[in-house]
Amino acid sequence: MPLIVTTGYHSLAGVRPRNEDFVGMVTPNEPDLSSKGLIAAIADGVSGNEGGREASEYAVRGLLSDYYATPDTWEITTSLEKVLLAINGWVQQQGSVRRELAGMASTLTALVLRGRMYYTAHVGDTRCYLLRDDGLGKLQKLTQDHVWDRPEMQHVLTRAIGLDTRLAVDHGMGELRQNDVFLLASDGVWSALTEYDITYFLKQVSLSILTPEQASSALCAAALEAGSQDNSSAMILQVNTLPEGDLRDALSELRSLPAPPRLKPGQNIDGYLVEEILHTSMTTLLYLVNDTAHHRKLVLKTLHPDRANDAHERSAFAHEAWLAKRVVARFFPQVINPDQRNFLYYLSTWHPGESLQTRLAAGQHFTVPDVISYGSKLVRAVGALHRRSILHRDIKPANVHLGDDDEIRILDLGVAQSGLDSEDKSLAASFTMAGTPSFLAPEQYQGDSASRQTDIYATGVTLYYLLTRHYPYGEIEPFQRPKFADPIVPGRYRPDLPVWLENVLLKAQGRRARTARALVWRILTAEEFLLALERGAARPLPAPGATPLVNSDPATILARAIQRPYPGHRDRGLSAAL
Structure with a gap:
């Protein structure tokens, strides 16, 4: 059953000649x-x-439209934060370049309902309330006003969109329950009414005596009558x-389906004809299938039958399918x-x-121009993942x-991990170190978690x-803990x-330094990596400094010199390392 919400709103100018409040809402269809x-x-x-009216309208309209343009893999709070920071910059700019809009600013309170959770984002003195039908019927104020606490300055804002170049947004979240009633209200409503009055009208909604539309209108009328x-x-x-x-329960359908038996070329599954087994691993199988209905070839990926009853593997596979569907770009196969x-x-x-590893195994030689060209494309692809808050964790040929x-x-x-993985406890086991040992960054062997920089390293x-x-650093075996x-x-x-x-x-x-005072010289972002490849010899990067001999491990130096000397010059490699 989907999330179903009844909504209503009302807005009055009151005694003011102009209404500078603005309200808005988006109730999308699936999959949004x-x-x-x-x-x-x-x-x-x-x-x-x-400027007041323009700021409030732009803040709401901008948030409602740009929020749905953010990647699905971003956390709700991340999406709200980034959009509001951009809106704050625009309002600031307008107030500085257009004289008639000087000083324009706006409060804003936003509420997101998704799945079985609610999220708030707030700046200023508009408010969000929750009345929960839990037997107590107590009104909860979910936001805190950003005003001076001195009695004579209670209506002077300390935070607002456009008020300062820096914007600090308050975020909140909680679990949704059936028949929860939320109220978003401007200070023209809440300052004129008591919490008892607000609770009364929201209870009328909870008891189905008033619709949200009727209750919103009644609240505004009561505020004006009370002297707002x-x-x-x-x-x-x-x-x-x-x-x-x-959100993770959106994967429940996939998790509940049975894994197919191991298929052979010529067999059919859901109308897809198996042509070839592309790859077999301990956990998954890849088939090349023919979609006869649409006259195209596709890749079908499924769990290995031996892992069909492993709850964690099923959950991880469903998560992989969910992520794969959301990386819509030319750098990835499309679901x-x-x-x-x-x-x-x-x-x-x-x-x-073929994969780069397959081409290397077949003897293909990659020239320097090849690596620059393919490397630039690979870095762009990694950047596309990172912009969606996804860490691949196993970049390799x-x-x-x-x-x-x-x-x-x-x-x-x-x-792979995304910014939303923390919402699914069944994926917690995947937060441990994963990937191919020789491509894991040094700090991961010291207990650090994966990051964008570890993808850059790989x-x-x-x-x-x-x-x-x-x-x-030489080939690393799974059982090793290298220095x-x-x-x-x-x-x-x-x-x-x-x-x-x-x-x-x-x-x-480069090895990432573990102390704040030490020099960090690894490339930090995909964009920086791409820029270095594109600039090439025109603006070369300086050579990284070597580790001082006093800080080096003699045993490690000797082992590396023996394992990886100069081709054909073993003694020269040893002397050069020492």
């Missing part, structure tokens, strides 16, 4: 209702001129039905919705080509596909390996490598 929820907002312009000297606006939302669970689905799997587009169309695509989101190792067929010295310069294996590209690769693989 499950992924983003519905959002309502109220704003009160605080400027005494034209300001615009009066109210919006009421009543929760009629709740979905079975939160296809099946006409019918009776088994646990998901479908994605098929692209002729085997998970990077080079299509016959010369496009780079990232594969396998099996161990991307740098991937390009290094593509050029040299070696690892910058990292300085990486082996890639020019040792590829004398044709430009110095500027060598410096980029070394900076991408």
Whole structure:
């Protein structure tokens, strides 16, 4: 059953010649209702001129439209925060470039209802209330006014959109319950009425005596009758039905489906003809299938039958399918919705080509221009993931596909994390260290969690390996806990490598310092990585400094020198390292 909410609002100018309040709401259809929820907002312009009305209207309209443009993988609070910061910058700019709008600013209170949770974002002195039908019927004020606490300055705002270049937004969240009644109100309503009065009208909604529309109108009228000297606006939302669970419960259908048996070429599953087994691992199977109804080839990914009854594996696979559906860009295979689905799997587009690892194993030689070109595309793809708050956690040649169309695509989101994973306790086990040992950043071996920088590190190792067929710190086995010295310069294996590209690769693989005072010299973002590749020799990065000999581990130096000497010059490699 979906989330169903009854809503209503009312707004009056009152004794003021102009209504500077603005209210708005979006109640989307699926899939936005499950992924983003519905959002309502109220704003009160605080400027005494034209700017107040313009600020409140822009704040609400901007939030309602831009919120749904944020990635589904962002947390609700992240989406609200980023949109409101952008709106604050715009209001600030308008007030400085248009004289008639000088001093324009607005309060704003927003409410998001999604799944079985509610979220608030608040700045100023508009308010959000909740009346819960829990036997007590007590009114809860979910926001705190941002005003001076001195008696003579109780209506002077300390925070508002457009008031300052920096905006601090209060966020709140809680669990939804059936028949919850929310009220968004401007100060023209709440300052003129007591909490007893507000509770009375909201109870009328809870008891189905008044509709939210009728109660909103009655609240505004009561505020004016009580002597309100300001615009009066109210919006009421009543929760009629709740979905079975939160956003993660949108995956329940996939989790509950049975895993198919191991399939052979020529067999059929839900109308898809199996042509080839593309890949087999301990946990998953990939098939090339023919979608005869739409005359196209697709990739079908499913759980290995041996893991079909593993609750964690089923949950992780459903999470992977959910993430894969949301990375809509040319850098990833696109998920296809099946006409019918009776088994646990998901479908994605098929692209002729092979992984970089397969091409290396077949003897393909990648030139420096090849690596610069493909590396730029790979970094763009990693950046696209990070902008959606997704960490891949297993970037390596085997998970990077080079299509016959010369496009780079990232594969396998099996161990990826998104900003929403914390909402699903069943995914907690996936927060542990995951990935391929030789591509894991040094700090991960010291207990640090995955981050954008660890993906950057793995991307740098991937390009290094593509050029040299070696690892910058030597190959690491799963049972090892390595100690990292300085990486082996890639020019040792590829004398044709430009110095500027060598410096980029070394900076991408730098060891992240663990102290705040130490120098951090790893590339920090995909955008910085891409800029370094595009600028090339025109604006080269400086060579990273070597670790002082006094801070080096002699045993590590000796082991690396023996394992990775200069090609054909064992003694030279040892003497150079020492």
